[in-house]
Amino acid sequence: MVSFDLSDDQRMISETVKKFALNEMRAIYRDCDEKGTIPPEFVSKAWELFLIPNNIPEAYGGVGEPRSVVTSTIIAEELAYGDFSLAVCALAPATVVYPLIEFGTEEQKQKYLPMFCEEQFKAAAAALMEPRIDFDLPSMKTTAALKGSEYVINGEKCLVPLAADAQVILVYAQTDASAGAKGVQAFLVDKGTAGMELGEREKNMGIKALDTRKVTFKDCRVPKANRLGGDAGCDTAKLINYTYIGLAAMATGVSKAAFEYARDYAKEREAFGEPIASRQAIAFMLAEMAIEVDATRLLAWEAAWRLDKGLDCDREAYLAKQYAAEKVLMITDRAVQILGGHGYIREHPVELWLRNGRGFATFEGLVTA
Amino acid sequence: MIDFELSEGIQNTRNMVHMLAENMMRPSARQYDEGEHGDKPWDFINMMWEDAKRRNRARFEAQKGAKKEAKSDKPSENAVMFANVIEELSWGDCGLYLNMGGGLGVAAVEAVGTPEQKERFLKRFTEGEPKWGAMAITEANAGSDTAAITTTAVRDGDEWVLNGEKIFVTSGKAAVVDSEGFVVVWATLDRSAGRAGIKSFIVEHGTPGMTVTKLEKKLGIRASDTCTIVFEDCRIPFNNILGSPEVQKKDSTSGFKGAMATFDATRPMVAASALGIGRAAIDFVKEEFQNRGIQIRYGISPYRMTAVEREVQQMEANLQAARLLTWRACWMMDQRQRNNLEASMAKAKAGLAVTLVTQKAVELLGPLGYSRELLLEKWMRDGKINDLFEGTGQINMLIVARRVLDYTREQLK
Numbered sequence: 001m002v003s004f005d006l007s008d009d010q011r012m013i014s015e016t017v018k019k020f021a022l023n024e025m026r027a028i029y030r031d032c033d034e035k036g037t038i039p040p041e042f043v044s045k046a047w048e049l050f051l052i053p054n055n056i057p058e059a060y061g062g063v064g065e066p067r068s069v070v071t072s073t074i075i076a077e078e079l080a081y082g083d084f085s086l087a088v089c090a091l092a093p094a095t096v097v098y099p100l101i102e103f104g105t106e107e108q109k110q111k112y113l114p115m116f117c118e119e120q121f122k123a124a125a126a127a128l129m130e131p132r133i134d135f136d137l138p139s140m141k142t143t144a145a146l147k148g149s150e151y152v153i154n155g156e157k158c159l160v161p162l163a164a165d166a167q168v169i170l171v172y173a174q175t176d177a178s179a180g181a182k183g184v185q186a187f188l189v190d191k192g193t194a195g196m197e198l199g200e201r202e203k204n205m206g207i208k209a210l211d212t213r214k215v216t217f218k219d220c221r222v223p224k225a226n227r228l229g230g231d232a233g234c235d236t237a238k239l240i241n242y243t244y245i246g247l248a249a250m251a252t253g254v255s256k257a258a259f260e261y262a263r264d265y266a267k268e269r270e271a272f273g274e275p276i277a278s279r280q281a282i283a284f285m286l287a288e289m290a291i292e293v294d295a296t297r298l299l300a301w302e303a304a305w306r307l308d309k310g311l312d313c314d315r316e317a318y319l320a321k322q323y324a325a326e327k328v329l330m331i332t333d334r335a336v337q338i339l340g341g342h343g344y345i346r347e348h349p350v351e352l353w354l355r356n357g358r359g360f361a362t363f364e365g366l367v368t369a
Numbered sequence: 370m371i372d373f374e375l376s377e378g379i380q381n382t383r384n385m386v387h388m389l390a391e392n393m394m395r396p397s398a399r400q401y402d403e404g405e406h407g408d409k410p411w412d413f414i415n416m417m418w419e420d421a422k423r424r425n426r427a428r429f430e431a432q433k434g435a436k437k438e439a440k441s442d443k444p445s446e447n448a449v450m451f452a453n454v455i456e457e458l459s460w461g462d463c464g465l466y467l468n469m470g471g472g473l474g475v476a477a478v479e480a481v482g483t484p485e486q487k488e489r490f491l492k493r494f495t496e497g498e499p500k501w502g503a504m505a506i507t508e509a510n511a512g513s514d515t516a517a518i519t520t521t522a523v524r525d526g527d528e529w530v531l532n533g534e535k536i537f538v539t540s541g542k543a544a545v546v547d548s549e550g551f552v553v554v555w556a557t558l559d560r561s562a563g564r565a566g567i568k569s570f571i572v573e574h575g576t577p578g579m580t581v582t583k584l585e586k587k588l589g590i591r592a593s594d595t596c597t598i599v600f601e602d603c604r605i606p607f608n609n610i611l612g613s614p615e616v617q618k619k620d621s622t623s624g625f626k627g628a629m630a631t632f633d634a635t636r637p638m639v640a641a642s643a644l645g646i647g648r649a650a651i652d653f654v655k656e657e658f659q660n661r662g663i664q665i666r667y668g669i670s671p672y673r674m675t676a677v678e679r680e681v682q683q684m685e686a687n688l689q690a691a692r693l694l695t696w697r698a699c700w701m702m703d704q705r706q707r708n709n710l711e712a713s714m715a716k717a718k719a720g721l722a723v724t725l726v727t728q729k730a731v732e733l734l735g736p737l738g739y740s741r742e743l744l745l746e747k748w749m750r751d752g753k754i755n756d757l758f759e760g761t762g763q764i765n766m767l768i769v770a771r772r773v774l775d776y777t778r779e780q781l782k
Contacts, residue, residue, distance in 0.1 A: 001372060001374070001375075001376040001446060002372055002373060002374065002375060002376070002379075002446070002449050002696055002700055003370060003371060003372040003700065004371065004696075004697050004700050004701075005370065005371070006370075006371065007370050007371075010371075070371050133670075133672050134670045134672035134673060135670055136668065136669045136670035136672075136673065137668060137669075138669065139670070139673075181668075237668075240668070263773060263774065266774075267774060277774050277776070277781070278776065278780055278781050278782075280767070280770075280781070280782075283767070283770035283771075283774060283776075283781050284763075284766050284767075284770060286770055286773060286774065287717070287766045287767075287769035287770035287773060288766065290714070290769060290773045291694070291714045291717060291718050291769060292690075294694060294697075294714060295690035295691075295693070295694055295718065296690075298690065298693035298694065298697065299686065299689060299690055299693065301371055301373075302373050302689075302693060305371055305372065305373050306373075309374070314667055314668065315667045315685075316689075318667040318668045319667070319682060319685060319686040319689070320686075322682060322683075322686060323683075323686040323687075323690060326683075361671075
């Protein structure tokens with residue numbers, strides 16, 4: 001039966017994360033963006049929320065709460081409402097942990113999951129995108145060829161968050177060029193594996209607080225057992241759907257932040273003797289922004305709900321992400337517009353949100369729900 | 370818990386209505402569009418009427434029962450159900466759907482009528498020949514600005530005397546000429562009292578002094594009549610003022626507010642109708658593409674994507690966004706939550722979505738889209754009404770803006 005009610009648990013976690021976003025993230029995000037760093041204290045505090053270990057089975061040291069993609073979506077939105085860069089950083093390990101929980105072999109789970117249940121944050125990341133204009137899953141150029149008991153990985157990845165610190169990177173690579181998207185599989189590559197080279201830190205338009213790298217693989221050999229899911233492999237398309245939903249949720253969070261800021265500004269800023277919000281030219285922009293924040297959220301929720309129900313979701317997850325990417329750009333741009341010249345100044349957050357918002361059309365695989 | 374799965378009851382009903390839409394509506398959709406103001410689609414109307422009578426009977430009885438036990442605030446899934454039925458019917462044909470017996474006047478009496486009024490005016494929707502209950506609000510100089518209406522109601526002993534002219538009355542002729550129905554008329558007791566002076570009145574078919582003077586020729590929904598009704602010293606019983614005695618006080622705005630609140634219930638339904646037309650257009654375009662071997666690929670690089678694929682995907686996402694907003698507004702109604710903001714969000718989004726989607730569909734199919742041999746061009750014409758009636762897209766944006774800004778009418782004009 002159709003319902004738009006959050007469960008009590010979801011409401012509680014949403015409030016907790018929102019409070020964290022407002023108190024811990026909004027306090028530092030501008031500084032992080034300017035300096036291009038994320039303080040370790042922040043990372044520790046975020047880790048203390050236990051968002052990721054919460055879903056790791058008890059057998060591997062976690063809390064053992066069953067995964068709910070809808071709940072992950074709610075968390076992702078609230079974190080990105082605080083700050084997108086910080087949110088990606090805080091949730092980066094999930095891009096390895098969640099795929100392991102769903103598709104990992106027993107051996108893989110035992111090897112990797114316990115380190116993400118420890119008190120200290122351990123960095124991990126997914127390497128999906130490649131630095132070329134026509135990147136998509138079916139045309140994956142990074143290859144993994146089975147040679148004896150090893151996979152040999154070759155190719156180049158970009159926009160890999162926390163790559164420099166990551167204990168393990170989940171690398172997506174083509175195992176069968178004739179199979180297109182279906183041939184793409186994921187591989188667990190440990191820190192320091194020979195043949196994996198980290199590039200210089202990337203200089204991006206937005207997400208400047210976040211350390212992202214190009215990662216190059218030159219005859220990088222990993223044991224056959226490091227293929228996610230072992231011989232059975234994994235359902236890569238499904239993993240991509242999780243990332244679409246995660247991005248859609250984070251775009252919703254950024255959109256909501258920009259909408260609220262512009263709304264409050266428009267009520268305070270006076271021109272010709274009255275608040276600019278009392279003019280329809282401004283008020284209607286805000287109305288449309290409000291509608292689209294809700295619309296993007298509902299599309300993300302629906303796709304997440306489909307995954308939780310085990311329903312096919314390729315189309316829904318992709319459309320939710322595309323829609324969110326389009327709307328977050330519209331909304332953050334409007335926010336800058338409503339602030340006028342002030343919106344262009346780095347004393348206000350909206351220019352940062354516009355730079356971050358622009359990324360969603362490009363990003364893939366950075367986060368997961 | 371977040372859930373997007375329709376209950377089994379709604380799914381079954383929806384499937385049934387879909388069959389009906391496909392078999393009983395689609396085949397005659399063009400005929401009644403071209404035959405504007407001609408014969409009514411009686412076959413369809415009669416068939417729907419039989420079913421409506423049954424459902425009305427059950428609903429009215431349930432409402433009576435609920436009142437006695439004071440449990441009318443119990444959650445239901447009526448609104449979500451209605452929205453799904455209306456989406457399917459509009460997928461079949463919006464003009465025919467609007468031609469079905471019943472109407473907004475019925476909804477108004479149901480929502481705010483006294484038990485006596487419900488007995489007197491609603492019983493007829495459970496028996497006999499098809500009947501309509503229309504709603505007359507708009508005037509030549511008062512559309513969205515309903516407070517500006519000039520039709521007057523003056524008390525004379527045990528009667529009200531109505532004078533004025535109403536335009537754009539959906540199914541107005543059906544209500545007062547073609548059937549034993551009625552029309553709910555908004556009129557002012559005292560122009561100087563502003564909104565507090567505005568009340569609604571029920572005028573029976575055939576009441577002397579009420580005349581249908583004009584049938585509008587429209588862009589779309591041509592199967593449905595839209596008319597002008599003139600009231601000239603039109604006398605109605607005192608008890609025909611809609612609602613409780615409280616409403617009848619001259620200084621109370623509860624009548625106006627009550628009437629405006631019915632928009633919160635009807636706007637999501639207009640949005641649902643928009644969804645049906647939009648989906649008809651998208652279904653048709655995708656089917657036509659598939660027949661021609663054109664695939665819509667999801668999850669590929671924008672570099673490889675064709676313009677057509679992008680357009681279709683945007684149409685789909687837009688319409689689904691509107692659908693979810695609509696379901697949310699309906700669900701809130703079913704939960705007895707105030708949904709004024711959400712109803713307007715849904716209406717504004719869906720009205721715009723169906724406009725864009727149907728226009729794009731016509732464009733994508735080239736000459737096929739423009740031809741009257743197919744229904745696409747009709748859907749574009751029909752769809753547009755959803756961005757206009759029950760509040761234009763703009764008035765709904767204004768409501769959304771006021772609500773999100775927490776502004777009064779004075780603060781945001």
